[in-house]
Amino acid sequence: MAAILVYAELAGGKVASTSLEIVSKARDLGDVYAVALGTGAKAAAATLGKHGAKAVHVNEDKVFDDYVAEPATDAVAALVEKEKPDAILFGFTPDSREVAGRLAARLGVGLIANAADIAARDGGFEARVPYFGGAKLATMKANSKPAIVLLRPKSFEATEAGGAAEVKQLDVAVAEGSKRAHITERVAEASEKVKLEDARVVVSGGRGLGGPQNFPMLEDLANALGGAVGASRAVVDAGWVPYSMQVGQTGKSVRPGVYIAVGISGAMQHTVGMKTSKVIIAINKDAEAPIMKMADLGVVGDALKIVPALTEAVKKKKNG
Amino acid sequence: MKIVVTVKQVPDPNSNLTLEADNSISRDKEVVLDPGDECGVEEGLQLKEAHGGEVVLVSMGPERAKDAIRKGLSMGADRGVLVSDASLAGADALLTAKVLAAAIKQENPDLVICGTESYDGSTGMVPPMLAELLGVPQLTFAKKVEVDGSTIKVHRQTADGYLVVEAATPALITVTAAIAEPRYASLKGIMAARSKEIKQVTAADLGVEKSEPAETIAGVADAEARKAGEVIEDDGSAVDKIVQVLAAAKVI
Numbered sequence: 001m002a003a004i005l006v007y008a009e010l011a012g013g014k015v016a017s018t019s020l021e022i023v024s025k026a027r028d029l030g031d032v033y034a035v036a037l038g039t040g041a042k043a044a045a046a047t048l049g050k051h052g053a054k055a056v057h058v059n060e061d062k063v064f065d066d067y068v069a070e071p072a073t074d075a076v077a078a079l080v081e082k083e084k085p086d087a088i089l090f091g092f093t094p095d096s097r098e099v100a101g102r103l104a105a106r107l108g109v110g111l112i113a114n115a116a117d118i119a120a121r122d123g124g125f126e127a128r129v130p131y132f133g134g135a136k137l138a139t140m141k142a143n144s145k146p147a148i149v150l151l152r153p154k155s156f157e158a159t160e161a162g163g164a165a166e167v168k169q170l171d172v173a174v175a176e177g178s179k180r181a182h183i184t185e186r187v188a189e190a191s192e193k194v195k196l197e198d199a200r201v202v203v204s205g206g207r208g209l210g211g212p213q214n215f216p217m218l219e220d221l222a223n224a225l226g227g228a229v230g231a232s233r234a235v236v237d238a239g240w241v242p243y244s245m246q247v248g249q250t251g252k253s254v255r256p257g258v259y260i261a262v263g264i265s266g267a268m269q270h271t272v273g274m275k276t277s278k279v280i281i282a283i284n285k286d287a288e289a290p291i292m293k294m295a296d297l298g299v300v301g302d303a304l305k306i307v308p309a310l311t312e313a314v315k316k317k318k319n320g
Numbered sequence: 321m322k323i324v325v326t327v328k329q330v331p332d333p334n335s336n337l338t339l340e341a342d343n344s345i346s347r348d349k350e351v352v353l354d355p356g357d358e359c360g361v362e363e364g365l366q367l368k369e370a371h372g373g374e375v376v377l378v379s380m381g382p383e384r385a386k387d388a389i390r391k392g393l394s395m396g397a398d399r400g401v402l403v404s405d406a407s408l409a410g411a412d413a414l415l416t417a418k419v420l421a422a423a424i425k426q427e428n429p430d431l432v433i434c435g436t437e438s439y440d441g442s443t444g445m446v447p448p449m450l451a452e453l454l455g456v457p458q459l460t461f462a463k464k465v466e467v468d469g470s471t472i473k474v475h476r477q478t479a480d481g482y483l484v485v486e487a488a489t490p491a492l493i494t495v496t497a498a499i500a501e502p503r504y505a506s507l508k509g510i511m512a513a514r515s516k517e518i519k520q521v522t523a524a525d526l527g528v529e530k531s532e533p534a535e536t537i538a539g540v541a542d543a544e545a546r547k548a549g550e551v552i553e554d555d556g557s558a559v560d561k562i563v564q565v566l567a568a569a570k571v572i
Contacts, residue, residue: 068485069448069458092443094478098460101413101448110414110534113443127535130543136343137543140535150445180457181491185484187475201571225571237355237497243461244479249442258569268337269442275546279569281562287551294546297565301554309559317563317572 002030002120005085005146007076008048008056009096013040017197018091020051020158022151026089027052027161029120035079035170037072038064042167049165051158057170068181069098071174076103078172085146087125089118092150100150109144114249116155125149133268133290134275154197154253154276189242194228196245200257201227202274204247205235208263208284208303212240217307218262224314230254230274232264248273262303266291283307321373321467321489324429325364325397326420326450327357329381329388330440343540345440353388356435356495358502361392363465363495364433365503371467373430374398378423380408380416386518394505394513401427405522412534413441417449422526424454431472432492436461444494451492459485463498 004026009016015036026032033055036044045056057079063071076099080088088103090096092114104111115127116137125147129138142149196202203222205215215229222229230247231240247254248270259277264270266282266289274280275294282295283303292298299306331337331349338346353361364375377392377400379385389400403419411419424432432454437444451458462474463482472491476483477498505513523530552558566572 068460073452094444094461097444098448098458101445102452102458104414104445105417105449105452108414108531110412110532111445112535113413113445126538132337132339132345134543135545136339136540138343138540139538141538142535143532144534150443181459181485181487183483183485187481187484189481225566227571239498243463243477243496243498250437250444258566258571267333269333269439279565280546280549281565283558287553292551293548295551296546296549297562298549298551299554299558299562300551301558306554306558306562310562313559313563314566314572317567 002086003083004030004032005080005083005088006032006034006053007088007090007096007099008034008036008044009091009093010036010038010040010044015044015047016091016093017158018093018153020047021154021156022089022091023048023051023053024159025118025156029087029118029125033057035076037075038062045165045167049163050160052161052163053165054163055166055168057168059170059172061174063174063179066183067179068183069102070178070180072099073102073106074174074178075170075172077106079170080107080146087147087149090148090150092152097150100148104148109146109148111148111150112140112142113150115149115151118149118151130272134272152253154255194226196228196230196247196252197254199228199254201225201260202230202247202254202256202277203227203260203262204230204232204264205262206232206264207234208265209235210304214304215241217311221260221307221311221314224311224318227256232267232270234267261291261295262307264291265289266294321367321371321431322427322429323364323367323373323375323431323433324424324427325357325360325375325377325392325433327361327377327379327388327392328354328438329379329385330354330438333439351384351388353391354435354439356437356439356497359497359499360433360435360495361395361397362500362502365396366500367431367465367467376401376427376429378420378427379403380411380419389518390513391505393516394510395503396509399516400518402518402520403523403526404520407530408523413443413445414449414534415531417446417453418531419523419526419528420446420450421453422528423521430489432456434492434494436494436496447492447494454492456490456492457487458492458494459487460494462493462495465493465495465499
């Protein structure tokens with residue numbers, strides 16, 4: 001059996017949902033073990049075990065919480081040296097890719113990023129990577145050993161297999177020289193009412209809204225629907241709304257019951273993050289916008305008129 | 321302070337991309353300096369204006385990538401380095417990082433600035449690899465940068481706010497588009513850029529050996545396409561129609 005190492009990402013002491021999705025999938029590939037670093041690692045081990053990890057290497061040193069990427073790279077590199085996994089899987093998330101990139105460079109092996117699926121084949125691994133806005137899927141055979149693959153969030157279901165992981169203390173000497181990028185403060189700006197990734201309705205806005213002053217009308221609609229508000233990269237880059245709202249290849253991946261794209265043309269960077277939504281509704285001035293070709297319902301019209309009217313209609317329907 | 325900004329020439333994100341017969345993305349399209357890198361150049365220029373020093377642009381690409389470097393020079397950067405080599409065509413992230421690291425080491429900068437991710441590949445894997453190969457810390461996703469002597473401090477964008485991250489230089493930072501509005505090149509800047517140096521080197525000049533690519537493409541398939549649905553003009557009935565769709569999807 002191939003040995004599969006999953007890098008479990010911890011955030012605020014909790015294991016990231018993406019890591020559980022990947023551990024669940026990794027059961028198809030071989031014997032799964034995981035590494036969890038920082039505060040909450042031992043508790044995470046139990047959760048990872050339930051999802052299929054046979055063993056979890058843990059270290060609760062706060063150095064992993066307080067310094068970016070380098071201590072984690074030291075620890076994972078030491079574990080790789082000892083255990084010689086056939087594949088190392090990471091989430092394709094902002095935090096995990098920092099560790100994955102450093103690790104690959106340190107080991108001198110390549111990696112495959114942005115993968116939506118992975119399979120064992122001919123004693124190696126094949127990843128499926130969406131490109132061209134998710135319209136095409138490239139099958140990529142990993143050439144390196146270990147294979148390092150970064151998998152997109154929401155690519156797999158997190159399922160419990162009912163096991164218990166053996167918890168192994170990972171003793172690692174983090175070099176003093178690795179304590180460099182120091183996190184000195186954590187500032188919370190906005191508390192999300194409904195998490196974008198988990199919302200059953202997402203209302204997203206793009207440049208077609210005209211300006212940031214028109215985003216509140218999307219919030220009103222999302223509130224009426226019990227959903228969350230997202231945005232295209234164009235308006236995040238323009239500074240209208242924070243990065244946390246970006247839906248797309250490097251923003252968040254969502255698959256809600258209904259996705260309402262308002263004033264979004266449908267650039268590939270965006271559609272790859274939302275094309276698996278069950279129902280897509282697009283509101284756009286331009287009938288030729290690419291989003292219209294993938295929408296279940298495309299409305300050509302003035303979003304600034306339609307959205308408030310829709311919010312009222314939804315409220316009325318809900319109340320009556 | 322000596323600053324290196326990495327820059328990349330990419331297909332214009334505002335143009336419609338097309339595929340070649342072999343399913344690769346056409347590179348014959350209009351190409352521009354990556355808009356994310358424009359923000360990196362802007363941040364480099366602002367730091368130079370505040371603290372003095374030099375801004376050097378480093379790029380890897382075909383000969384025509386000089387146009388992207390020239391754009392940054394016209395904004396005000398001091399000079400450029402282009403690593404151009406036919407053997408580097410199709411380089412993966414690790415080879416790209418190795419090449420950039422070799423070129424940057426010759427400059428020995430205090431600070432390396434990269435975009436968070438390119439507009440074409442959009443995987444953001446080169447910066448952490450580059451930081452590792454240069455042996456410097458990485459301060460990524462910066463929406464704000466402060467330099468105080470040899471200390472660099474950034475506000476790192478997170479899902480619900482930001483982290484304050486500090487390190488001593490030399491260091492590598494990646495910047496988001498929120499960092500700074502790129503300036504327009506003035507006519508004077510464009511004229512001045514014509515006489516600024518762009519040094520062109522090959523992988524062999526830098527002593528970089530080509531490594532095995534991370535992956536071999538075994539095939540390309542069409543992803544399951546969404547069926548095109550109904551497109552209607554809003555004649556006043558669109559709201560009712562949307563409500564019907566929402567009701568059918570059982571969200572109201």
